[in-house]
Amino acid sequence: MKAASLRARIRAEMTDEIKAVALRHLATDGANLSLRAVARDLGMASSAVYRYFASRDELLTAIIIDAYDHLGATAEAVPRDGSYPEQWLAVCHAVREWALANVHQWALIYGSPVPGYQAPNDTISSATRVVLTLARIVQDAAAAGQADAGEPVTGPLAEDLQAVASFAGPAVAPQLAGRTMAGWLQLNGAISAELFGQLNNTITARREFFEFQMRGTASWIGLSEVGLRES
């Protein structure tokens, strides 16, 4: 057992090392990651890397899952102090700062999908951690009667939002789930726009503009400014 786990441990270390070097390459060279280049950096033959990742896409998938989890953990670690809009803003800023610090990983998970890549099911649980963090705030606010998302929705969208609401929690009405989901997309869009150069030559006060947007989102969702004490 010990011996077997030893080899497994070496393998795990090697896998992590490859991912680490790949991340470094990703940070400098951008999205076109070269498997041969990381192998060269590791001092081994390119064919040896294929024992750990069956293809370049598989390496990218591993990095993507790590990025989802890293970002998700960052969002979940935000302390929940102050009013609900303040909590919302705190998570938004945490997500933005993670994105600013990990531009290429953000581009990998939320930018244009890489051509041949198909997201395996392993990613979806990691991918939903941020939006679930946001949903938890809205759920608590709604349970406290401090989230008002306006008129109910009708039509075919109502069913979709009903399903989404069931994930968010019992206090979340479909229209509130819809606005929460849309709010997450607005957060996502605001960050992507900033990162992908949409604000160049236009907005210099990036953080202020981002907060300007997210305040609007929070008020649209209907989060009210009443404070909250923890315990």
Next chain:
Amino acid sequence: MKAASLRARIRAEMTDEIKAVALRHLATDGANLSLRAVARDLGMASSAVYRYFASRDELLTAIIIDAYDHLGATAEAVPRDGSYPEQWLAVCHAVREWALANVHQWALIYGSPVPGYQAPNDTISSATRVVLTLARIVQDAAAAGQADAGEPVTGPLAEDLQAVASFAGPAVAPQLAGRTMAGWLQLNGAISAELFGQLNNTITARREFFEFQMRGTASWIGLSEVGLRES
């Protein structure tokens, strides 16, 4: 003159043909466009293509500019009927439908930037056509006293928004310019999210959800529901 313009015309035709084939390849193979494959499809040597585009990036740049102009023209061609929120929604839907019909071109201009690519100045005039179309609606609404964007902004962001407002028109206050800009980013984010798979396994009524979002955006900008006659 005739002879010279003949060769110039042939060159222009050849350039267009290369772009057309490249667009076809882009639609099928995705973002990793192969110059050699395009040359093969055209029945000529790959080196010959370099007489028309100095590099693959230059070909991509040409396609990007065309995409910006195509999308911009689509947005500008939307008839301006009905109330201001209706006009806003009409442009939003037109942009979305263009994006759905030209996924890869949308990804090229609004997705993660391609690694070595730097946007030349030629693109910025074409790139701003959509947001200027939106700004024109807001400007007209504001001039008619039918756009209320809430409290003025303060701090360093105010200067940025003042400059943005000067592009939008005299009736647009800085905070209104900010919300218009943010509204454009929300439109952009909503479309990118739909196209890039963020809505998979969640929202099936895509068009309805999009309209749900853009109605929220329009109301946040403060566009009022009063109708408008075009004389």
Next chain:
DNA sequence: CCATATCAAGAGCACTGCTCTTGACTTTCG
């Protein structure tokens, strides 16, 4: 008419992802 500019084609370089084979090493089991 002839010098000049433009063009298409091919060879070639360095790089990529990926496969296959070979040889060394480790684990497992009879």
Next chain:
DNA sequence: CGAAAGTCAAGAGCAGTGCTCTTGATATGG
């Protein structure tokens, strides 16, 4: 303990890529 089986690293090799350079053909303009 020793042989069989599994795991691993390395190298060669294939097909593809962007891009450069050279060569020869063609068209343009003085």
